[in-house]
Amino acid sequence: MMTEKIEGAAVTTRANVYFDGKCVSHTLQLADGTKKSVGVVLPATLTFNTGAAEVMECVAGSCEYKLAGSSEWKKSAAGEKFSIPANSSFEIKVTEAYHYICHFA
Amino acid sequence: MMTEKIEGAAVTTRANVYFDGKCVSHTLQLADGTKKSVGVVLPATLTFNTGAAEVMECVAGSCEYKLAGSSEWKKSAAGEKFSIPANSSFEIKVTEAYHYICHFA
Numbered sequence: 458m459m460t461e462k463i464e465g466a467a468v469t470t471r472a473n474v475y476f477d478g479k480c481v482s483h484t485l486q487l488a489d490g491t492k493k494s495v496g497v498v499l500p501a502t503l504t505f506n507t508g509a510a511e512v513m514e515c516v517a518g519s520c521e522y523k524l525a526g527s528s529e530w531k532k533s534a535a536g537e538k539f540s541i542p543a544n545s546s547f548e549i550k551v552t553e554a555y556h557y558i559c560h561f562a
Numbered sequence: 563m564m565t566e567k568i569e570g571a572a573v574t575t576r577a578n579v580y581f582d583g584k585c586v587s588h589t590l591q592l593a594d595g596t597k598k599s600v601g602v603v604l605p606a607t608l609t610f611n612t613g614a615a616e617v618m619e620c621v622a623g624s625c626e627y628k629l630a631g632s633s634e635w636k637k638s639a640a641g642e643k644f645s646i647p648a649n650s651s652f653e654i655k656v657t658e659a660y661h662y663i664c665h666f667a
Contacts, residue, residue, distance in 0.1 A: 468590060
């Protein structure tokens with residue numbers, strides 16, 4: 458089931474702006490301490506690095522992504538998720554805005 | 563006092579993308595039903611229209627703004643607010659990212 462809303466979040470009002478605004482996100486913290494971010498990637502091809510492991514859940518639009526060490530581009534659309542290991546990276550190719558919620562492991 | 567965090571919010575995960583991504587925001591709803599949005603305007607000069615009256619509070623960066631019917635550009639920086647009447651508009655000129663929380667009246 459797609460996460461359309463996150464309830465009971467503490468929202469940091471200052472945005473995270475990456476790649477000259479090609480990616481903009483806001484950081485959320487839930488009551489149990491869990492951190493998440495909600496964001497959008499605009500049309501671009503970008504490389505993101507992970508610290509903690511992440512699960513990227515698409516909530517609107519779509520993207521293609523390629524994990525570090527893989528040569529295969531895969532598609533992720535609304536309601537779909539993909540996982541990135543800790544201390545790794547992935548490339549993302551977006552042609553229509555990719556809206557996501559990022560769950561940290 | 564500047565609003566660095568909003569607690570207990572229901573966050574709509576899909577972003578609002580305006581002007582090809584020059585403005586990106588996320589919609590929040592508080593427990594009492596109040597709606598707010600947190601967003602960022604990237605370097606650009608844009609015109610926004612209001613439905614409900616709004617208070618724009620800067621949480622990082624700065625902008626210049628000019629309300630409909632005024633010929634005066636005013637500056638708004640972190641911790642400062644300005645109000646826009648309902649069914650009106652304002653121009654905003656941003657040279658460094660303007661991070662805001664929008665309070666609806």
